[in-house]
Amino acid sequence: MEILAIIPARGGSKGIKRKNIREICGKPLVGYTIDAAHGSKYVTRTIVSTEDAEIKEVCEKLGAEVMARPCELACDEAKTAPVMLHVAEELEKEGYKPDYILLLQATCPLRDAKFIDDACEFLFKNLEKGYDSCFSAFDKGCTHALWRINPDGTVQSLYDHRTRPRRQELERHHPMICESGAFYLLKYDVFKEVKDFIGKHPIPYVTEQIIDIDEEKDFQRVAEIVEKRK
Helix, strand or coil, rough: CCEEEEEEEEECCCCCHHHHHHCCEEHHHHHHHHHHHHHCCCCCCCEEECCHHHHHHHHHHHCCCEEECCHHHHHCCCHHHHHHHHHHHHHHHHCCCCEEECCCCCCCCCHHHHHHHHHHHHHHHHHHHCCCCEEEEEECCCHHHHCEEECCCCEEEEECCCCCCCCHHHHHHHHCCEEEEEEEEEEEHHHHHCCCCCCCEEEEECCCCCCCCCCCCHHHHHHHHHHHCC
């Protein structure tokens, strides 16, 4: 069984400059995810996708295989799925087609090899039930009235705001979870069909919340946890 892990790591970052190679306890941020992938007993190949020469050098020193990303897939507006498709299509030119494709975001450094293996096994055990993909999630609690603010200032409800179910009813009948961003695994043929990292019949792998580094304070929180683990 072949599982291809893809780690997107572009050079630009609006929030924290050079985030992917900033060190936490002496190791570049992306290094934690590379080590987790290499330590997994299920991941058979790991590719870092980047357009940045310095990130490429850092990742190769960490033992990762690196693929050059086209500049149009490295802008602020670029989505993750097209980056994965680019990697997959380039590898197919070499005759390589895995059974599964796994997205590992570099901003989740506390997700280790055991987490990856446990999540993989969770999907494998549920394949016979018709699931074709798995993503990591956590219980976010009360999220019954979420709205998204669009760039033009308009808002879009992320729930049925016309019927407005009571919070107690919603939590009782429809428990809420939130993607953690740490793990997305799906069958390769399904990935090529839907062109996304969540399949047609996904199952969530629910754990405690995993820190997804997005702000300066997140680096400090992760550093404290890494030091405690040592």
